[in-house]
Amino acid sequence: MAKKPGKPNILFMFSDQQRWDTMGCYGQKLPITPNLDRLAKEGTLFRNAYTCQPVCGPARACLQTGKYATEMGVYRNAIRLPENEETLATMLSAAGYEVGYIGKWHLAATQSGKGEADPKSSSGWVLPERRGGYKDYWLAAQILEFTSHGYDGSMWDADMKEVKFKGYRVDCITDFVLEYLRTRTLEKPFFLFLSYLEPHFQNDHKCYEGPNGSKEKWKDYEVPGDLVGTQGDWRENYPDYLGCCNSLDYNFGRIRAELERLGLWDNTFFVYTSDHGSHFKTRNAEYKRACHDACTHIPMIIHGAGFDTGKVVDEMVSLIDLPPTVVTAGGVKPPKTMRGKALQKIASGKVKGWPEEVFMQISESEVGRAIRTKKWTYSVVAPDKDGWADSASDVYVEDYFYDNEADPHQRNNLVKEASLAKVREGLAKTLVKYMVEIGEAKPKIKPAP
Numbered sequence: 059m060a061k062k063p064g065k066p067n068i069l070f071m072f073s074d075q076q077r078w079d080t081m082g083c084y085g086q087k088l089p090i091t092p093n094l095d096r097l098a099k100e101g102t103l104f105r106n107a108y109t110c111q112p113v114c115g116p117a118r119a120c121l122q123t124g125k126y127a128t129e130m131g132v133y134r135n136a137i138r139l140p141e142n143e144e145t146l147a148t149m150l151s152a153a154g155y156e157v158g159y160i161g162k163w164h165l166a167a168t169q170s171g172k173g174e175a176d177p178k179s180s181s182g183w184v185l186p187e188r189r190g191g192y193k194d195y196w197l198a199a200q201i202l203e204f205t206s207h208g209y210d211g212s213m214w215d216a217d218m219k220e221v222k223f224k225g226y227r228v229d230c231i232t233d234f235v236l237e238y239l240r241t242r243t244l245e246k247p248f249f250l251f252l253s254y255l256e257p258h259f260q261n262d263h264k265c266y267e268g269p270n271g272s273k274e275k276w277k278d279y280e281v282p283g284d285l286v287g288t289q290g291d292w293r294e295n296y297p298d299y300l301g302c303c304n305s306l307d308y309n310f311g312r313i314r315a316e317l318e319r320l321g322l323w324d325n326t327f328f329v330y331t332s333d334h335g336s337h338f339k340t341r342n343a344e345y346k347r348a349c350h351d352a353c354t355h356i357p358m359i360i361h362g363a364g365f366d367t368g369k370v371v372d373e374m375v376s377l378i379d380l381p382p383t384v385v386t387a388g389g390v391k392p393p394k395t396m397r398g399k400a401l402q403k404i405a406s407g408k409v410k411g412w413p414e415e416v417f418m419q420i421s422e423s424e425v426g427r428a429i430r431t432k433k434w435t436y437s438v439v440a441p442d443k444d445g446w447a448d449s450a451s452d453v454y455v456e457d458y459f460y461d462n463e464a465d466p467h468q469r470n471n472l473v474k475e476a477s478l479a480k481v482r483e484g485l486a487k488t489l490v491k492y493m494v495e496i497g498e499a500k501p502k503i504k505p506a507p
């Protein structure tokens with residue numbers, strides 16, 4: 059193997075629809091994530107990490123560009139990432155990195171509200187110009203949940219040739235990752251973005267698909283507080299959901315062991331996070347697309363290049379902070395178009411002036427906006443807009459308001475509590491400030507009827 063490069067390799071491990079509380083380092087009592095829990099103790103654990111958009115495609119677009127979803131127009135699923143966007147891959151490639159992608163993409167096709175398909179896309183193969191700049195290595199599916207199941211499926215390589223796999227999906231995708239690592243020359247440092255589907259709901263089977271035996275192995279779980287006494291479908295799905303998360307942890311262990319065997323772990327900048335969580339149909343008709351912590355609070359662990367200190371960060375951080383963090387690790391100055399802040403500032407202890415809130419856009423189920431502070435969750439919705447057809451509104455109505463300290467499971471909506479009107483008024487001003495800063499028209503926010 060070639061000599062170790064000066065710049066760190068970068069490996070970004072991305073799960074899909076994973077709640078933060080599935081992990082021991084966030085309070086899970088079952089041994090679901092021993093490998094990632096170890097990583098949290100060695101690296102930096104972000105206790106208050108939140109998505110900026112609780113929908114798959116938009117969250118991915120935000121992560122690849124550092125912009126909010128409406129800034130690029132990718133405000134819902136089935137809108138492709140514009141080809142002229144500067145991305146993690148294009149920036150790091152220009153800085154001398156080999157850039158590769160394995161797994162779920164979800165950013166290559168545009169579909170109208172009437173269901174017309176994009177003629178230059180499929181659920182599987184992705185045209186080179188629609189890969190967000192990942193030009194050196196590609197093994198992915200545009201919508202992996204449509205081209206695979208828990209134990210079988212296909213992805214497509216750089217030449218758009220189908221690559222079939224058989225076995226548990228997380229294990230098989232990790233096999234491809236290990237093969238990638240073993241075949242690097244390291245003439246350049248690598249940036250590999252690894253996007254798993256688990257623990258995402260398997261659409262056509264209408265359930266979560268953990269490894270065989272998950273229902274029995276993980277049946278003795280403690281019910282998360284937000285789910286206690288609710289309907290939803292968590293009773294039949296939660297053991298398999300935990301099984302998915304345990305498989306991700308096991309396969310992270312495989313990846314780390316291979317990096318250590320190759321002598322690369324100590325020079326690898328590693329990120330683990332998810333696009334959003336799951337409320338198991340307790341807040342709306344499906345699993346996400348809401349302001350509640352169950353689908354907005356995400357796991358986030360970073361290790362290497364200044365983050366290997368065993369630190370626990372309590373500041374509010376967002377998925378939108380990861381793009382500037384990743385390019386900074388690669389020696390690239392984040393462009394002004396990136397809305398987040400590089401988390402290296404927190405790792406170094408320089409946290410003066412860090413934002414006290416996370417801003418979120420919500421689409422598809424609604425046209426919504428929200429902010430989350432340590433104490434408050436405040437959400438507004440546009441009652442006359444279509445969450446699929448409309449990206450924003452000039453009028454919103456207060457929708458949800460929670461005191462997260464008194465009500466950590468967000469069971470008591472205070473949106474009509476008269477004694478807190480002034481608090482809501484202040485949060486509304488902060489929310490509007492974020493909306494205007496990213497190019498939205500200044501809206502009117504009305505109190506809940």
